[in-house]
Amino acid sequence: MHRKYSNELCPEMDGQEVRVAGWVEDVRKLGSIAFIILRDREGRLQVTAIKKEMGKERFTELITLPRESVVEIKGKLQKSAEARMGFEILPTEFKVLSKAEVPLPLGVVDKVNAELDTRLDNRFIDLRKDEVRAIFKVKSLVCAGIRNYLLGNGFVEVHTPKIVFAGAEGGATLFEVEYFGRKAFLAQSPQLYKQTLMATGLDRIFEIAPAFRAEPSDTVRHLSEFISLDVELAYINTSEDVMQVLENLVAATIEYVVKNGEKELKLLNCEVRVPKVPFRKIPHRECLEILKSMGWHGGVDIDTEGEKLLGEYIMQNYGEEFLFITEFPTELKRGTFYAMRKDENPELTGYFDLDYRGQELTSGGQREHRYEKLKTQMLENNLKLEAFEPYLKAFRYGMPPHGGFGLGVDRFVQKMLNLTNIREAVLFPRDRLRVTP
Numbered sequence: 001m002h003r004k005y006s007n008e009l010c011p012e013m014d015g016q017e018v019r020v021a022g023w024v025e026d027v028r029k030l031g032s033i034a035f036i037i038l039r040d041r042e043g044r045l046q047v048t049a050i051k052k053e054m055g056k057e058r059f060t061e062l063i064t065l066p067r068e069s070v071v072e073i074k075g076k077l078q079k080s081a082e083a084r085m086g087f088e089i090l091p092t093e094f095k096v097l098s099k100a101e102v103p104l105p106l107g108v109v110d111k112v113n114a115e116l117d118t119r120l121d122n123r124f125i126d127l128r129k130d131e132v133r134a135i136f137k138v139k140s141l142v143c144a145g146i147r148n149y150l151l152g153n154g155f156v157e158v159h160t161p162k163i164v165f166a167g168a169e170g171g172a173t174l175f176e177v178e179y180f181g182r183k184a185f186l187a188q189s190p191q192l193y194k195q196t197l198m199a200t201g202l203d204r205i206f207e208i209a210p211a212f213r214a215e216p217s218d219t220v221r222h223l224s225e226f227i228s229l230d231v232e233l234a235y236i237n238t239s240e241d242v243m244q245v246l247e248n249l250v251a252a253t254i255e256y257v258v259k260n261g262e263k264e265l266k267l268l269n270c271e272v273r274v275p276k277v278p279f280r281k282i283p284h285r286e287c288l289e290i291l292k293s294m295g296w297h298g299g300v301d302i303d304t305e306g307e308k309l310l311g312e313y314i315m316q317n318y319g320e321e322f323l324f325i326t327e328f329p330t331e332l333k334r335g336t337f338y339a340m341r342k343d344e345n346p347e348l349t350g351y352f353d354l355d356y357r358g359q360e361l362t363s364g365g366q367r368e369h370r371y372e373k374l375k376t377q378m379l380e381n382n383l384k385l386e387a388f389e390p391y392l393k394a395f396r397y398g399m400p401p402h403g404g405f406g407l408g409v410d411r412f413v414q415k416m417l418n419l420t421n422i423r424e425a426v427l428f429p430r431d432r433l434r435v436t437p
């Protein structure tokens, strides 16, 4: 007999023999009868144990099981007006698959909210809560939505190495690894590889994979390991072409989540709006003016506070949640050695950030594909060209113009579901203080 999930059973199956399994969430004892709430992936079931039917010994064994023990139960389904689901299971046989220790390190049905740290220390139990699991079902839908859109638009999914010999996003956040007596690093992003692939004929690619950054400060939006969606496409004219792919991708992904994640979004009490394309674009210099008029006291770099204010600005004025900050000044992108500067005004790049609800979600733009210019920009950054030779080589034998972006998947989920901390959107988060579980 096949095991059934709770949502596969219904009162109309009255009288049928069924097999179910799950965690003992709660036991309510009323003398010679007891109600056991059994929880599985899909929901809850009521198992009604009757002493007279089961015999004293088996009855006692079942109803004294500690909470969160795992049992398998065979029994008869019986229609019942009193049971929450309209039916109950009368056990004929049961098997204790795993007995839980007492006390639990974290409650599953407790009313009091545990601290995030306690929850993360006991993540496997934390994930037994429906609303916590729902976050990861949404995350799975986000990835499915991304793949659905990109594969449908001629992109090829690739996998690039995570053990690398050169960084791309600045030395400060590199994790060093000892690699057979040599010094290697964990990849901060697939930047150099996805650009290299533009010289191959795989001219529209994407990757969904971990990226590693030794972030020096503790924030609610940075982790030392995160999932990055990286997209790169060749034969573009300007950064506009990249923004178009990005906005369509983001809108299609949110639509996919809304369509397929109705139950999860309801459980999480989240109203997710499918955005209209094209997204609003405001050049970086104009953003600075808007911010000044709002009393912001930053410099040229739009900080967290600035992003938040811009988010409020576009929400209040246009009712929108997405904003492209375009034409980043070269001054701010100098460290991004691969960013193309405008030929007509080298003080500007076509680089953009996409902000979602007042927080950076994506950075991207057109790359410098002209070998000499790229080399000059690298030297300006004091990079040792020899270390980048495998990358540079790809620019000497036919490299089409190209561009792309990196989007933080965990951050996307965080913003979509209004989670205060990015750690809530990661099963087992990694930060400065946490490498376990």
Ligand code: ATP
Binding pocket: 169, 213, 215, 221, 222, 223, 224, 225, 226, 228, 360, 361, 362, 363, 406, 407, 408, 409, 410, 411, 422
């Ligand atoms: P930020 O300014 O927020 O630190 P960044 O500009 O350093 O981000 P990029 O190199 O532009 O990050 O990376 C692309 C995207 O990857 C970011 O927009 C963000 O969504 C995500 N991301 C970057 N660093 C992290 C991190 N440490 N943890 C989680 N997501 C990150």
Ligand code: MG
Binding pocket: 353, 360, 362, 363
């Ligand atoms: Mg960025």
